[in-house]
Amino acid sequence: MQIAFWIISVVTVLGAVLAVTLRNLVHCVLALILFFIGIAGHYFLLRADFFAAVQILIYVGAVAVLILFAIMLTRNVTGTEGPREVLGGKWWAGASTAAIIAGLLFVVIRRDQLASMLPAGEAKSSVAEIGKLLVADWVVPFEAMAVLLTAALIGAVVIALEEVMKRR
Amino acid sequence: MNVPLNYYLFLAALLFAIGLCGALTRKNAIIVLVAIEIMFNAGILNLIAFWHYKTFGTMTGQMFAIFAIAIAAAESTIGLALVIAVYRHYKSVDVDEMKSLKG
Numbered sequence: 001m002q003i004a005f006w007i008i009s010v011v012t013v014l015g016a017v018l019a020v021t022l023r024n025l026v027h028c029v030l031a032l033i034l035f036f037i038g039i040a041g042h043y044f045l046l047r048a049d050f051f052a053a054v055q056i057l058i059y060v061g062a063v064a065v066l067i068l069f070a071i072m073l074t075r076n077v078t079g080t081e082g083p084r085e086v087l088g089g090k091w092w093a094g095a096s097t098a099a100i101i102a103g104l105l106f107v108v109i110r111r112d113q114l115a116s117m118l119p120a121g122e123a124k125s126s127v128a129e130i131g132k133l134l135v136a137d138w139v140v141p142f143e144a145m146a147v148l149l150t151a152a153l154i155g156a157v158v159i160a161l162e163e164v165m166k167r168r
Numbered sequence: 169m170n171v172p173l174n175y176y177l178f179l180a181a182l183l184f185a186i187g188l189c190g191a192l193t194r195k196n197a198i199i200v201l202v203a204i205e206i207m208f209n210a211g212i213l214n215l216i217a218f219w220h221y222k223t224f225g226t227m228t229g230q231m232f233a234i235f236a237i238a239i240a241a242a243e244s245t246i247g248l249a250l251v252i253a254v255y256r257h258y259k260s261v262d263v264d265e266m267k268s269l270k271g
Contacts (some may be wrong), residue, residue: 020190094192
């Protein structure tokens, strides 16, 4: 269990680091897919099988392809830019902010006594139970989420088609 | 046999910091969205880890994770549509060049 955790963690962190540092945008998305698969492996280790499947279906299947389409629609993929082209202005301010926040998070987690606990029992998770809860106890947030996703879908189409509609 | 909860919290904090660093330093708006996805996933990993270690037997933690994933999907859809709209207007997706509102 320990060794599996370390292997998957190394894969996940490697994917995340490569996704934000590589120059070629398509390579960035491939590293992001590696990161998503690592997170799915963590969900398997945590006995959340449904979420591992959802992670691969939604993130690897849909979000990564969506980002690839956005890259193809917006620019030519050369990957031959220098470092000044990749990093924005005042990048050192952003990097130091991220480092300070990481330090704060680490200090807080180290100080928390409860956080070092082990699971007291076997976690059970079943897709059938999730489905029952979604239409019973959690039906109002579930419907709100349906409205949100519909609004996001319509909004995305309207935002992306704005110029085309103006031209007519 | 199992790793303590601490390890997952440290991992999620590290991933969140990596995503934050990418979102604040990169120039391309699409990579900024990629970094925001990494931050979202670090947060959802925290939810699942707390569910596994603290509230096994109930499903509340998993429900929160489901809604977080749905919101993340809506966010990435709208974000990429905005990037494409901005590209139509400026012919560029560099966040440094989007400064029409700068005083």
